[in-house]
Every structure is written in C-alpha cells, then in structure tokens.
Amino acid sequence: MDYRFIGKTGKKASIIGLGCEHLDQKPYSQVEETIHAALAGGITYMDVFMPGEEVRQNIAKALGSRRKDVMLQGAIGSTDINQQYDISRDLPTVQKYFENCLRIFGGYMDVGFLFFVDTQKDLDQIFAGGIAEYAQKLKKQGDIGMIGCSSHNPEIAFQMVGTGLPEMMMFSINLAFDLSPSNTPVLDSMFNNWEEESLTTLDPKRLRLYALCEEKGIGISVMKTLGAGKLSSKDHTPFSAPMSVHQCIHYALTRPAVYTTLLGCQSRSEVDEALGYLNASQEERDYIPFLQKLEQNFEGKCVYCNHCLPCPSSIDIAAVNKYLDMALLHNSGDIPPAIKAHYRHLDAGRSDCIRCGSCEERCPFKVPIISNMEKAAQLLG
Secondary structure (H helix, E strand, O other): OOEEEOOOOOOEEEOEEEEOHHHOOOOHHHHHHHHHHHHHOOOOEEEOOOOOHHHHHHHHHHHHHHHHHOEEEEEEOEEOOOOOOEEOOOHHHHHHHHHHHHHHOOOOEEEEEEOOOOOHHHHHHHHHOOHHHHHHHHHHHOOEEEEEEEEOOHHHHHHHHHOOOOOEEEEEOOHHHHOOOOOOOHHHHHHOOOOHHHOOOOOHHHHHHHHHHHHHOOEEEEEOOOOOOOOOOOOOOOOOOOOOHHHHHHHHHOOOOEEEEEEOOOOHHHHHHHHHHHHOOHHHHOOHHHOHHHHHHHOOOOOOOOOOOOOOOOOOHHHHHHHHHHHOOOOHHHOOHHHHHHHHOOOOOHHHOOOOOHHHHHOOOOOOHHHHHHHHHHHHO
16 A cells, blocks of 8 residues: 655545445445455545444444544534435534544544535535534544545635635546536536536646645545546446546546545455555556547646656656646746745756656657756746
8 A cells, every 4th residue: 555645734644545435324244344355455544424323333343443543534514314415504413413423433533524515605604604613623622633625616625725724625536527617517417427528628727726735735535536436337437438447546646635535435345446556557547548539638738647757867757747837827936835845855856857858759748848847947946
C-alpha cells in the first residue's frame, strides 16, 4: 500500500480507501469479511457516512481493536428520518445522528464532514443554522480530528473552500464527471445515462477546484470513482468501451490534492480487485485511450498521465506541469507561496532538465514540456 498526506494536516491515509455504503443491510459475516480484507490489504481510510445504526454497529464490531489503525470519516447531516440517507439541516437532528455515530465508534471520528453541500441553499443553511459552528465545537472538544465537507458541485465546493472551514473535502471525481460541463448535474447524468457527445474537454471549473484545494492544502477524498459502477460496465459506460477499475482509480489519483480514492466494496473479492491496482502495470492503469478520441481538445495540455516518463534526470514532469498550471491561474506577482514551496520541494526540477526531448516524443498530446520546465523555473524557482 502507498500512503499520502491529507493536505497540510500532517496525517497520512492509504491511497485506496473503503467506501462502506454497500455494506448497509448486509449480514454481519459479510461486513466482517470485507472490513478484514481491507485491513489485511493495508487500507487505513474508510467512509462511514451511512446514518443507519445497524451498519455502523456492524462496522465497529468488525474493526474491534483495529479501530485505532484506521481513519474514519463520518457525515454531519446524514440522517434516516424518512428513508435511508436522508439529509437534514435541522441542528438538533444533525446532532442526534452524528453523536450516535461518535458513540458507536468509540467517541471519536477522524473526520466529521458537512454532508452533501451541493447548492447555495445547502451552504447558506449550514452557516446560518449553526451546523458549521457545531462542527467547530466538535473539533475544539476533540470529538473529531478534522472538519471536512462533501459535494458534487464544483462551484459550491469552491465557495466552501473559500470560507476557510474545511480541512479536507470529499468530492466526486471520475473521467466522465470531469469531462462534463460544470453546470451539468452530474448525479442526474450518471443515473439517467451519459451521452458521450456531451463529454468534450476537462471542465475548467472542476480543474480550478482541484488546483485551489492543492494550493490551500485541503486534501480530497474521492467518491464516485467508478461512477456507481457505470464507467466499468459495458452496458452503461458513456465511452466506446468500459474503463477498468484500475483505470478509474488511476485517473482519480492523478488529480491535484487527491489523497485517497474510496471504492464501494461489499466483499473480499471486490476489495482484492481494488487492491490489485497497487500491482497493476502502467499499461493496465492507463486512461489516455479514453481521451485520444478527443485529442484535438487536449493538444498542448498536460493531463498528468505520466506517459512522458521515464525522465533520464528523474524529473517528476507531471508534478512540474501541475504546479505550473496552478501558477498560471494567478498573475505572476500573486502566485501563492505554497505553490512555489511545493515546486521547490520536488526532488528534481527544471535545472536538471537536459533537454533531450524524450518526454515530448512520448507525450500523447504534444505538450511543450521543455518550454514548460523553463516557465516553471521562471515563475516558481
């Protein structure tokens, strides 16, 4: 297993995480098998947003003494008043369900995230109704380690980051979502079937959100990695062929700020399939074939795929391009110090480039890599 820092918190999580939603209403033996498979595979990060008491108790029982070995993220605002996975902005109701979650998992959650912040109304209610203040109180008391939020809407998520409240964000990331215009309700598109013609280029508002999170040191845990299984289904994929689980995972993990991608597993075999990513070849992980049909829309743009590697000077070319892209979102005199610091901490940079051009020969989208190295050094060095 590989582990990444969660933004600037100083804490680390496994790059493969376990989304536990599909363990709801499953027998305890199945919950135990899945949780134990995840633990055996080195998974240290799990999402338990589900409000049902039985599934929470089953997960806690399966973790047992291993609770200390994992980080759990739970939802502030997830309830089952009328039906499973209802959402509430009523503070007493929110408190009731989250404090039940705390009780079941030993009085502490590593992350308490503000649940399903997708509209301006959601955002306003969270701050006007005392829920944001409640999250801050939980952290001050030591009941949660970090405050987060979850969203599927890049514009609202961008606003949330701007409040300075969240330390992490759970956001829905997959190739189809990122190729959808930001004004598209991606969940509706997913459940009503995507139209491939509408997937044309990476949405700039989603890219700006990821860059802002990286810049601010706000880590992203990824949900909907497989698009509820549709991306890997030959009958429901929006592409000409289904993506593999490993391709979906790799796409998510190559986005800025991402520290873990949560897979909704409900059996040992599904956990093992997800963990297979760790030993998959570069060819098995490669998502570029799904973008090559749109090659004209990506010419000159780095998608951080690492086709340019290996570099004879051991430069992390995708990382240099990532920090350059982030810098170019600002005026040259207003580049945040954090971006410059990230660039300067790379093991190798532009000064190590020998201008051999092997990277440009391999790049599927004709990115001017040597020129980008020089620009990055000028702006960030």
